[in-house]
């Protein structure tokens with residue numbers, strides 16, 4: 001017998017989206033099964049064209065996942081030994097992992113306590129740390145954490161002044177905007193992920209790189225296909241195998257068609273959370289001109305683990321992104337840290353809690369979540 005009187009709430013409800021798209025998805029997948037071009041089929045080109053148009057840039061280059069979408073631009077620019085790449089510590093490991101794989105050194109920087117994003121100030125400390133260690137500050141990878149596009153005007157200005165490359169890690173923010181500029185057009189290079197739970201997610205792995213730079217786009221298309229030249233048996237550079245599958249591209253085209261609408265729905269859900277958050281819980285802050293893609297709705301709360309455990313008993317799922325900053329992880333703790341340490345990242349790791357968030361989250365469910373939260377934090 002289930003002694004839980006109310007059903008468990010999904011943390012992300014992919015089934016609701018599937019129900020909405022089902023006939024179109026079935027048709028799109030059946031079309032791929034029909035023509036059989038599972039690799040580099042026509043759906044890949046069509047999706048890349050539509051994705052670039054959505055983001056307002058000249059090129060979208062599909063690849064195998066969001067991690068490769070970060071790795072390939074570093075490869076294209078020859079980033080390697082002796083170079084420093086500045087990354088937040090409070091992020092998913094992929095952001096730093098790709099740096100180490102090139103032979104360069106990640107320099108961890110802190111984030112802002114309210115937006116959870118890096119700033120030009122925190123990145124500036126990273127530049128100083130790189131120079132202090134005799135490394136060449138070569139690139140920075142700001143992360144649009146939880147869907148909020150970072151402050152690219154200031155970050156691009158710093159990068160220009162320091163002659164550094166900016167690769168926007170927009171794995172969580174595709175569909176977001178700053179003013180009227182969509183994610184994808186905010187930095188010279190933008191990398192995103194189509195991991196199933198992302199705002200634009202497929203049914204497996206996938207990723208893409210967005211840029212206006214024609215030469216870079218050509219290089220990336222070559223790098224993702226074993227460094228191919230005029231064809232794949234003409235190898236002009238060292239590359240990798242990182243393709244977006246045709247079936248995933250077909251799925252993504254269906255989902256891209258409703259992304260703008262889903263971002264509005266996520267924004268509405270975030271506004272409902274914001275307006276009724278208990279006082280003991282700090283809601284996320286976003287920049288005035290930003291539209292967040294709300295990959296996650298993440299609050300800060302004291303006694304986070306106890307709060308999460310009690311919410312679980314009420315059938316309310318939560319998640320902790322991220323329980324340990326990267327500079328404290330076993331694999332990364334010997335890499336440089338900017339300034340006098342990263343106190344904000346360390347504190348956030350103890351306090352953050354992500355609540356259920358998706359475009360199909362309805363008001364009564366949110367009221368149940370908020371009531372549960374209120375009862376737990378005031379108990």
Ligand SMILES: Cc1ncc(COP(=O)(O)O)c(C=O)c1O
Nearest residue numbers: 065066067092094171193194195
């Ligand atoms: C911030 C960030 N960067 C990079 C990635 C890597 O994406 P993927 O899992 O598609 O490789 C993810 C997601 O998993 C992410 O959240």
